[in-house]
Amino acid sequence: MTERTTVTAPMPGVFYRRPDPDEPTFVEPGDAVESGEVIGLIGVMKNFHDITADEDGEVVEFFVENEQEVDAGDELAELEVS
Amino acid sequence: MTNSIQRQELSSPRYEYGGDDHVFVELSEEMSFDANFEAQAITQEIRERDLPGIIEVAPANASYLLHFDPGELHPDDLIEELKALREEIDITEYTWEARVIDFPVLYDDPWTHEVMMKFRDRHQDPDSTDLEYSARINGFDSVDEFIDAHSGAPQMVTMVGFVPGLPWTFQMVPREQQIEVPKYVQPRTETPGRAVGYGGAFTATYPVKGAGGYQLFGRTPVEVLDVDQELPDFQDSMVLPNPGDILNYRRIDREEYDAIREEVEAGTYEYNIGTIDFRPEEFFEDPQGYNERITEVLD
Amino acid sequence: MIEVLEPGLSTTVQDTGRYGHYHIGMPPSGAMDQYAHTVANYVVGNDEDAATLEMTYAGPDLKFQEDAVVAATGADMEPKRNGEPIPMWTAVQVEAGDVLSFEFATEGVRSYLSVAGGIDVPEVMESRSTYTLIGIGGHEGRDLEEGDELPVGSANGNATVGAAVDDGHVPDYANNDTISVVMGLCDYRLTDEGREEFLGTQWKISDEADRVGCRLTGPDIEGMFEEREQPFGAGPDPTNVVDLGYPVGSIQMAGQPIILMRDAVTGGGYATVGTVTSIDRDMLAQARTHNEITFEAVDVEEALEARASQDEQLELIRATFLE
Structure with missing residues (x-):
């Protein structure tokens, strides 16, 4: 049985999956990630907060779209822990 | 063409509460020298009276704003005081020592031109430049004549604000000669620092780069804000213009622009500043003659 | 000295504000929630004008290089000393080498950290408040960054470690969705229906809302304005004034309503239709992004009474800690 972990938004704002509109996404489902790796950003008050993987593993899916509004506690992505 | 300033009756100033700690006084809904000089005279007097609890005294174009500590001063008492003050003040007798500042402008400069071309889709007339559009709607045959008019008579600093150091100036000519233009349909997200723009009946110089909605006419090589206070004229304050100063916009060429800019960047530039005891009554009677006297005080 | 290990989302040095320069376009800056800032100072024995750290949503990690008495107020960011939780609204001893860390605000937006003696950055125009637009005040005129070092002023010895603010004086940041406003300024520009709609709308706080302005989204505002022939100098848009x-x-x-906050522009050509009361500006500083707020029109006497009652409360707190 595999263990899964959910990454949630720590603050309200806008969720970004890319560092910049013209750049590729940080990660895609299926990608391996390390603990502490940036998988998205939350933009609020013209500042950006890094959303990171809290364990080593693989991205299963994102629950929110790029540039979607989020509130604190919203589920952002699911990881499979390796 | 008239050659005197028509006086405006300020019949019904509005005294408004700004929350529990501000009073806003609109002397007139429309712009006039009467409204501005009264705003300056009253705010000057309030400063001198040093009322307890007053924190900020800010004259504006045709209004003024006071911020106070409601623990020390009740807004209704303040408003009574302001109404009484208004009765006492006769702006034709009010005079002040005005600084006259030579203000070089490179009209139709390459930097503001580049920015304005990026934002044509936010403009009333995407097929003209801001200068072409402004010249046309103000009845000028050419941009050249329009620039001559804009730089042809000095302008009073009627308000400083928006951001630190931004002067709003109002040209010292009869109303029928005053230029009036709308702001952009949608503000630009970008304006170069030191851009000289126009909106409503006012010229403004942007102290730093940023968003903006004024029609762009040119760029000055000199600063209105010097945060590090490196230039000699900023020794006492990081902001150059003050309400009541007079700016004389002077058309310069690229060569002079570059030369002045070099001195500014080296921290050696000294502004050409003269002073005049400004007398509203004399100005109202003969603005053209009075403006000549104003520009004469510059070296 | 305090060393910044992690800066948090946006952490700045602030005090009661920079005054006396509005007429040259200088906004006051200063702590967005003046109540929380002031109480934080009283708890550690400071006067209200000592500088504190204002933290936003995600707090910093700070390493103290000297012993100090500190207090955290405002939004609860679950402060910890060397990993152990410490209480909010309470004077806490930290020792040289201790790390103070903050998490995320779950209610409210902004926390304040006071230090006995105050954050002793240089004054600019008689204030230590940070104003980032032109880069003055605070630490180098900007948000704190990793590796910054903040000097601490000398404490006056008034602090009592363990002393805490009474629960009754701790605001409830979960219930700040009604904001009192004194209508006025240029509200004559609104039609009766427009004014009703303005006051009847639940406005949503946009994600851009910051120290400059609390930008709100909701219905189209153009329709709330009275048509008129625009006065000379105002420009043609009905929302424009001289x-x-x-x-x-x-x-x-x-375009939208924007409540002008402490780093805002000092003037301009858009009609203003009212002013949020001084104490509700503090509440607004704690109103979270995407929350909905409604304006409640109050008259100036009600606003003055609310202010006087808060001033009394602050005086009571001051007397408890400083006398």
Whole structure:
């Protein structure tokens, strides 16, 4: 049985999956990630907060779209822990 | 063409509460020298009276704003005081020592031109430049004549604000000669620092780069804000213009622009500043003659 | 000295504000929630004008290089000393080498950290408040960054470690969705229906809302305005007026309503239709992004009474800690 972990938004704002509109996404489902790796950003008050993987593993899916509004506690992505 | 300033009756100033700690006084809904000089005279007097609890005294174009500590001063008492003050003040007798500042402008400069071309889709007339559009709607045959008019008579600093150091100036000519233009349909997200723009009946110089909605006419090589206070004229304050100063916009060429800019960047530039005891009554009677006297005080 | 290990989302040095320069376009800056800032100072024995750290949503990690008495107030960011939770609104001893860390605000937006003696950055125009637009005040005129070192002033010895603010004086940041406003300024520009709609709307706080302005989204505002022939100098848009001064807390109708906060522009050509009362500006500083707020029109006497009652409360707290 595999263990899964959910990454949630720590603050309200806008969720970004890319560092910049013209750049590729940080990660895609299926990608391996390390603990502490940036998988998205939350933009609020013209500042950006890094959303990171809290364990080593693989991205299963994102629950929110790029540039979607989020509130604190919203589920952002699911990881499979390796 | 008239050659005197028509006086405006300020019949019904509005005294408004700004929350529990501000009073806003609109002397007139429309712009006039009467409204501005009264705003300056009253705010000057309030400063001198040093009322307890007053924190900020800010004259504006045709209004003024006071911020106070409601623990020390009740807004209704303040408003009574302001109404009484208004009765006492006769702006034709009010005079002040005005600084006259030579203000070089490179009209139709390459930097503001580049920015304005990026934002044509936010403009009333995407097929003209801001200068072409402004010249046309103000009845000028050419941009050249329009620039001559804009730089042809000095302008009073009627308000400083928006951001630190931004002067709003109002040209010292009869109303029928005053230029009036709308702001952009949608503000630009970008304006170069030191851009000289126009909106409503006012010229403004942007102290730093940023968003903006004024029609762009040119760029000055000199600063209105010097945060590090490196230039000699900023020794006492990081902001150059003050309400009541007079700016004389002077058309310069690229060569002079570059030369002045070099001195500014080296921290050696000294502004050409003269002073005049400004007398509203004399100005109202003969603005053209009075403006000549104003520009004469510059070296 | 305090060393910044992690800066948090946006952490700045702030005090009661920079005053006396509004007429040259200088906004006051200073702590967005003046109540929380002031109480934080009283708890550690400071006067209200000592500088504190204002933290936003995600707090910093700070390493103290000297012993100090500190207090955290405002939004609860679950402060910890060397990993152990410490209480909010309470004077806490930290020792040289200790790390103070903050998490995320779950209610409210902004936390304040006071230090006995105050954050001793240089004053600019008689204030230590940070104003980032032109880069003055605070630490180098900007948000704190990793590796910054902040000097601490000398404490006056008034602090009592363990002393805490009574629960009754701790605001409830979960219930700040009704904001009192004194209508006025240029509200004559609104039609009766427009005014009703303005006051009847639940406005949503946009994600851009910051120290400059609390930008709101909701219905189209153009339709709330009275048609008129525009006065000379105002420009043709019905929401334009001859450029005038904006009170801090005033609501500027620029495409959307924007409540002008402490780093705002000092004036401009958009009609302002009212001013949020001084104590509700503090509440607004704690109103979270995407929350909905409603304006409640109050008259100036009600606003003055609310202010006087808060001033009394602050005086009571001051007396408890400083006398």
